[in-house]
Structure formats: structure tokens, C-alpha cells
Amino acid sequence: MSLPTRPLAVTINGHRRGPIDVPEGLMMIDVLHEMLGLTGPRLGCGIGICHACVVIWDRDDRTSEEVRTCITGAHFFEGKSIRTIEGIARRDDTGRVLALSPVQQAVLDKFSFQCGYCTPGFVMAATVLVERLARVPVPRSEVEATVSAALEPHICRCTGYVRYYQAVRDVILATPGLTRDAG
Amino acid sequence: MSLRRRRVLLVASVILLAVIAAAALALHNLLAGKSGGAIQAVKAPADVIARGRYLAAAADCAACHTAPGGAPFAGGLAMQSGFGTIYATNITPDPDEGIGRWSADDFWRALHDGVRRDGQQLYPAMPYTSYRGMTRADSDAIYAYVMQLRPMKVAPPVTDLKFPFNVRLSLVGWNLLFLHDQLPAVSTGRSAGWQRGRYLVNVLGHCGECHTPRGIVGEMELSRSLTGFALGRVAAPDITPAGLAARGWTASGLRAFLGGATTREGSAFADMRTVVALSTRNMTAEDLEAVTTFLLGDNPPPIGPSPFDKAQVQAATTGLGRSSYVALCSGCHGLDGNGVPNTVVALRNNSTPRLSDPRNLIVAMLDGVGLENFPHRKNIEAMPGFADKLSDGEAAELANYVRLTFGGRKADVTAADVRALRRK
Numbered sequence: 090m091s092l093p094t095r096p097l098a099v100t101i102n103g104h105r106r107g108p109i110d111v112p113e114g115l116m117m118i119d120v121l122h123e124m125l126g127l128t129g130p131r132l133g134c135g136i137g138i139c140h141a142c143v144v145i146w147d148r149d150d151r152t153s154e155e156v157r158t159c160i161t162g163a164h165f166f167e168g169k170s171i172r173t174i175e176g177i178a179r180r181d182d183t184g185r186v187l188a189l190s191p192v193q194q195a196v197l198d199k200f201s202f203q204c205g206y207c208t209p210g211f212v213m214a215a216t217v218l219v220e221r222l223a224r225v226p227v228p229r230s231e232v233e234a235t236v237s238a239a240l241e242p243h244i245c246r247c248t249g250y251v252r253y254y255q256a257v258r259d260v261i262l263a264t265p266g267l268t269r270d271a272g
Numbered sequence: 273m274s275l276r277r278r279r280v281l282l283v284a285s286v287i288l289l290a291v292i293a294a295a296a297l298a299l300h301n302l303l304a305g306k307s308g309g310a311i312q313a314v315k316a317p318a319d320v321i322a323r324g325r326y327l328a329a330a331a332d333c334a335a336c337h338t339a340p341g342g343a344p345f346a347g348g349l350a351m352q353s354g355f356g357t358i359y360a361t362n363i364t365p366d367p368d369e370g371i372g373r374w375s376a377d378d379f380w381r382a383l384h385d386g387v388r389r390d391g392q393q394l395y396p397a398m399p400y401t402s403y404r405g406m407t408r409a410d411s412d413a414i415y416a417y418v419m420q421l422r423p424m425k426v427a428p429p430v431t432d433l434k435f436p437f438n439v440r441l442s443l444v445g446w447n448l449l450f451l452h453d454q455l456p457a458v459s460t461g462r463s464a465g466w467q468r469g470r471y472l473v474n475v476l477g478h479c480g481e482c483h484t485p486r487g488i489v490g491e492m493e494l495s496r497s498l499t500g501f502a503l504g505r506v507a508a509p510d511i512t513p514a515g516l517a518a519r520g521w522t523a524s525g526l527r528a529f530l531g532g533a534t535t536r537e538g539s540a541f542a543d544m545r546t547v548v549a550l551s552t553r554n555m556t557a558e559d560l561e562a563v564t565t566f567l568l569g570d571n572p573p574p575i576g577p578s579p580f581d582k583a584q585v586q587a588a589t590t591g592l593g594r595s596s597y598v599a600l601c602s603g604c605h606g607l608d609g610n611g612v613p614n615t616v617v618a619l620r621n622n623s624t625p626r627l628s629d630p631r632n633l634i635v636a637m638l639d640g641v642g643l644e645n646f647p648h649r650k651n652i653e654a655m656p657g658f659a660d661k662l663s664d665g666e667a668a669e670l671a672n673y674v675r676l677t678f679g680g681r682k683a684d685v686t687a688a689d690v691r692a693l694r695r696k
Contacts, residue, residue: 113598114607136604136615138653157656160603164595 099166101125102176117158117166118142121173129174129209135159139244141210145172145217152224153217174209177216191264192216195256203247210243215257222267229268232261279488285449305391311367312375316416324417327410330476330559331403332551333418335543336360339428345421346370348428351397352504354490356433358397366423379415380408386447393443395431396450396490402478405454405471450491455480458498458512459569465558469566472559477551482508482543498567500629505639506542507631509623513569518576519626526564530555532647534614537623539652541641553647580680588683593673596666600658601674609678614650625679633671634685634693637662664690 096108097120111120121127121144133139137160147153147170156171179187189197192215202208218239227235236257245253261267316324328334337360339348347362347370365372371379371389378389386393386400394400403411436442455474459466473479484492485501500510509515516526521537528535532553540548552560588594598607604616611618619625624632640657662670664687671690672683 114602116603136612136653137656154660160656162599162602165599 095164097163097167099168100170101127102172111163113162113164115163117144117156117161117163120163121158127173127175130158131206131209132159133206133244139207139210140214140242141207141244143210143213145213146170147172153220155213155217172213172216174212177212190216191260192219192257195260196253199252199256199259201248201252201256202245207243207245211240211245211253214240214243215253215260218257219260219264219267222261226267226269228271229262230271232258232268236261282487283489305389306373306378307390309373311372312365312419314365314376314416314419316413316420320413320416321420324413324415326554327476328414328417329551329554330472331406331414332477332547333363333414334550335546336397337363343424343426345418346424346426346428348426350429353395353397355437356431358395358431358433359429360397362424362426362428363418364421364424364426365419366425369425369427370423371418372423374415376412376415380411383411383414386443386451393440393447395433395440395443396446399478399481401451401492402455402475402481404451405475410476446489446491450489452494455492456494456497457566459566461565461570463565463570465562465565466570468559469562469564472555472563473566477563479511483511502631504543506635507627507629508544509627509632511567513567513573516568517573519623520575520621521568521623522575523561523564523568523572526567527557527560530560530563532650534617534646534650534652536618536621538617539644539646541636541644541652545642545644549645581676584683585677588673588676591669591673592666593669593671596662596670597673600661600670604655609674615653617652619674619678622678625674626681627679628681630671630675630681630685630689631693633674633679634667634690637667637671638690638693638695659694664688664694 092112092114094110094112097111098105098107098109100106106125109124111124118130118132121130122132130144131141133141137157140155140157142159143155143157145153146156146166153172156165177190177193179190181187190212192212196202196208196212196215201211218236222235236254240250240254240257243253334344336349336351337345337347339346339360342348343364345362345364347360349360351358351360362370364370367373374382374389381387382389382394382398383400383403383406385404386396386398388394432438457470457474461467461469480492480494480497482503483498483500484494485496485499486503487493498511499515501508509519519537525535525537529537529540530548530552532548533539539545552563555563601619605611605619606616609618609620624636627633636655638657638659641652641655643654644652646652658667667690668685668687671685675681675685676683
């Protein structure tokens with residue numbers, strides 16, 4: 090018995106991939122891992138709770154959001170543009186990393202993680218947040234609450250979150266244009 | 273006479289009766305009302321307190337008399353009504369903020385007549401309309417239980433409705449029209465279990481307060497008892513014998529559902545999750561059996577055949593609704609709609625897609641469903657909402673696919689139905 094397939098074409102990290110034949114009921118995490126060689130997004134709970142598997146969906150209106158790939162069918166992404174953790178750092182034409190993103194660097198500098206399984210998810214959430222604040226800054230007094238709200242759905246089982254939250258808060262406070270004075 | 277004229281007439285008579293009756297009854301109530309007074313010290317035997325605790329759970333006092341994150345029974349929950357926001361009161365024995373100065377007689381009058389200790393009328397958000405059928409012994413036992421709770425010095429927000437609804441005296445007229453000693457039975461039966469079930473459902477459980485349609489002045493329309501009503505965002509479905517049977521509910525399924533399990537027919541969500549968590553799951557096996565005996569009757573109607581139309585189901589397997597289902601739902605609910613045991617509810621034969629009204633299905637798709645904790649460490653994990661991922665048209669197609677394929681219902685949901693339910 091063979092599974093019915095449909096062609097799937099997705100723009101991932103700025104490169105158009107596919108069309109490839111993908112079984113219709115396959116979740117996106119499986120396609121990323123098994124068919125596209127992108128193993129950065131992690132499969133954790135498999136039921137949309139832990140958020141280790143999220144990718145960034147860049148919508149046509151230039152907003153972006155996290156999507157859980159463990160519970161979202163691959164064909165949901167047909168024709169859409171997404172970023173995975175592999176596409177966050179700046180790279181040269183050969184794929185060599187030139188510079189980590191400020192969020193990635195801060196997470197390293199703060200020793201935010203131990204095992205690192207949840208890290209791709211946290212970095213995606215923080216990246217979406219930083220990009221959103223560049224469009225719509227928040228008062229400095231609300232940064233703490235904003236970071237908490239953005240990272241809250243992500244689950245970490247080793248470190249107790251504090252250093253993730255500190256890292257993201259510091260990036261936001263240190264980056265011009267993400268915050269404004271209250272009033 | 274047209275329905276409209278009848279309603280106008282009804283409103284007119286409510287006002288007239290209220291004015292006349294208020295003069296007499298309310299004057300009496302207010303004269304008899306008390307403030308201040310001695311702090312009650314209630315000494316009751318342990319078995320009476322235990323019985324009161326059980327009855328308080330069966331009557332689900334805590335569901336409304338507890339604010340989100342607040343101390344149990346300390347009040348503060350905001351209840352939206354068509355007449356304004358009503359705040360539940362503190363019923364812990366604090367002498368100033370709670371009912372610490374109330375006697376057993378005062379307590380009984382609140383439950384039986386809807387009158388506060390100070391003589392003011394209660395709004396029927398407090399279900400004295402159902403509790404009126406309670407025995408004095410049960411009222412006294414609940415009183416004995418709540419009076420030994422730890423007093424909570426918490427002042428809930430004060431209910432402050434706009435005119436004319438802030439005239440509590442008008443409730444005297446309302447009560448003359450709508451307060452009944454006994455609510456009608458929705459099934460037929462004579463057994464002891466059925467009798468006990470009638471008391472548990474109609475009186476203690478006050479099921480009709482949500483499941484019975486309400487008229488224009490907020491009264492329960494008893495001629496349509498338990499046929500379902502949307503008091504809030506999620507509708508309380510039809511729980512008459514015919515309504516339950518049409519959605520495939522059996523006595524054992526209902527018992528399991530009320531006892532706190534996830535069943536073939538689904539798990540409790542929205543307000544009903546609170547009911548199961550705080551109330552029904554604490555009932556004895558005998559009482560749960562009595563509840564289902566009353567809801568279905570001594571001779572339950574045959575379970576409605578799954579009204580699946582094979583040709584339509586086949587046609588639906590290629591549409592846009594199916595694509596959305598595979599993309600957004602199948603990861604958890606499965607391609608075949610069978611869910612994951614104890615983790616994700618099945619959609620196939622689930623009670624919600626089997627409702628003729630698509631409201632609850634659409635609301636669940638748009639808003640998602642919160643995490644549900646049930647006894648014995650059973651969790652139904654939170655379902656995300658898809659309001660931002662589905663257009664009105666796509667959501668309607670998806671709802672139709674789920675209704676047709678898993679619920680055996682007509683694919684009659686339109687984009688306008690979805691638009692009407694989107695949060696503003």
C-alpha cells in the first residue's frame with residue numbers, strides 16, 4: 090500500500106524548495122527532518138504543547154508568526170515562506186556562518202540552555218518578537234511582561250527559563266528602536 | 273396574538289405586577305431584613321458537615337462563588353448577563369464580607385426565596401429558581417459546611433446594574449411570575465433512581481439554568497426545559513432524552529463523562545469542564561446513575577442511527593474542507609478522526625459535530641479549547657485556535673467536512689455563520 094501524495098513547494102530560508110511529492114497526511118516536522126535535511130526544529134511532545142518544533146511563517150503582509158510543525162500538515166505550507174533555525178544566522182554564499190543573530194549570540198552569552206533541545210524554539214519565538222517590536226515598539230517598562238508573554242508557550246526542562254528571558258530582554262533593551270519611553 | 277404582542281404584553285404585566293407586589297412583599301422583606309447582629313457559631317456533627325460538603329459539590333456552589341485564582345467560596349466571579357455584570361458574593365463565614373452573621377434561616381431564605389439577609393432581592397443569577405426545590409435538611413447541611421470554612425476577608429466587586437435593572441424590588445414581580453416550587457421533568461420515569469435524579473438535575477445541579485432557553489426578562493422558558501441555550505459563547509446543548517439520543521449518548525457514556533473521563537462522545541469543555549471538575553465528578557456512583565436515569569428516562573430512547581450519507585461523505589474527501597482538516601487538525605485528531613486515547617478527543621461520533629447547531633464546533637475552531645485537567649491525572653491538552661489561519665469561507669468548509677464526515681450532519685455552515693461568531 091502506498092500513501093497518496095501531493096506535490097509540495099515551499100520557500101524555506103529564502104530558497105524555494107520543491108515541488109516534491111509528500112504524503113498528504115504527513116506533518117511538516119517529518120518533511121523538514123526526513124526529506125529536506127533540516128533537523129534544527131526539534132520534535133518534542135508531538136501534540137503542539139512544547140513548541141520545540143516551531144518555524145517562522147512569514148506572511149504576505151510582512152508580519153510573521155510561529156507555527157508548530159509537529160501538528161501542522163506539510164501541505165499547509167504549500168506556496169508559503171518559512172524560516173527555520175538554520176536560516177537565522179547570517180551566512181555567505183557557501184552556507185558558512187558569518188555572524189549569529191543578536192538573539193542567538195545573547196542566548197550563548199547568557200548560558201541560557203543546558204541540553205539545547207528547546208533552544209531552536211526559544212530562538213524562533215524571540216526572533217519573531219524582536220521583529221515585531223521593530224515595527225511596533227513597546228514602552229521600556231513593558232519589556233519584561235512582553236518577553237514573558239512571547240516566550241511563555243515554550244517549555245524548557247533543564248534551566249528554569251530565567252536566562253532565556255534575561256537574554257531576550259537584554260537584546261531588546263540594547264537594540265535601538267525596539268522600545269520607546271512611556272507616554 | 274402575534275409572538276411580538278404577546279411578549280410586549282408579558283413585559284407590561286411583569287412591570288405592573290412588580291409594582292403591585294413590590295409594595296406588599298418587599299416592604300415585608302425589607303422590614304424583616306437584618307444587618308449587623310451576632311456572629312454565628314455553628315456546631316454541627318461531622319457527618320452533617322460531610323453531607324453538606326457533598327451537597328455543596330452537587331449544587332456546584334464553588335463554580336460561581338469563586339473568582340479565577342481566588343479563594344474557594346470567597347466570591348468575585350463576574351457573570352455577564354443581558355442586564356449587566358453580576359458579581360458572585362463571598363459565602364465564607366467572614367462576618368463582614370461573607371455570611372458569618374447569617375443564621376440557617378437566613379441561608380434557607382436565600383436558597384428558597386431569593387432574598388438576602390438584609391431583605392434585598394437576589395438576582396436570579398443565583399439559581400434560587402432551581403434551589404427552591406431543595407429540602408430544608410439539605411439547605412441546613414450545606415449551611416453547616418460553609419459556616420466551618422475558613423473565613424475569607426475578601427470583598428468582591430459590588431453588582432451595580434443600570435436602571436431599571438438596579439431596582440431589585442422588581443424581582444418580587446419577576447418571582448411571582450417565574451419562581452416555581454418544582455421544575456418540569458424532561459423525561460418519564462417512576463423509579464427511585466429517577467426521582468433522585470430529578471432532584472439532582474433540577475434542584476441541586478441546577479442544570480436548567482444554562483441548558484434551558486431564557487426569555488426576554490431572563491426567565492427560564494420551562495416549556496422548553498433543557499433543550500439547550502447559548503447563555504455564553506459556548507452553547508449548553510440539548511440534554512433532553514431525544515437530544516442526547518440523537519447525538520449518540522448512552523447512560524454509560526453520560527456517567528463516564530460526568531464522572532470526569534474522556535469518552536467516545538468527547539470530554540467536557542468550556543463552562544461544563546468546571547461543572548465536571550468541581551461538581552459531578554465528586555458524585556457517588558449511585559447519584560451519577562440517578563442523574564443519567566433522569567436525563568434519559570426510565571426507558572431511554574434508542575440511540576439515533578448515525579445519519580451518515582455515504583455519497584456525501586465520499587464527495588467531501590476531495591474538497592477544501594478536507595485539505596484544511598489534513599493541514600490543521602489531523603496532526604492531533606488523526607486522519608480518521610479517532611484522536612489519541614486519553615490525550616486528544618476523537619471527532620468521529622463526537623457529540624459536538626453531531627449537534628445540529630454548528631455554533632460550538634465553529635467556536636472551538638476559532639478560539640481553541642483550553643487545557644482540561646481531569647481526575648486521575650488525565651489531561652486533554654490545549655487545542656490552539658485557528659481564527660487567524662482560516663478565512664470565513666475556509667472555516668465554513670472545514671466545519672462542514674467535520675460535520676459531514678464525523679458527525680453525520682448536513683454541510684450547511686456558511687461563511688456568514690463563521691463571521692458572526694468571530695470575536696470582535
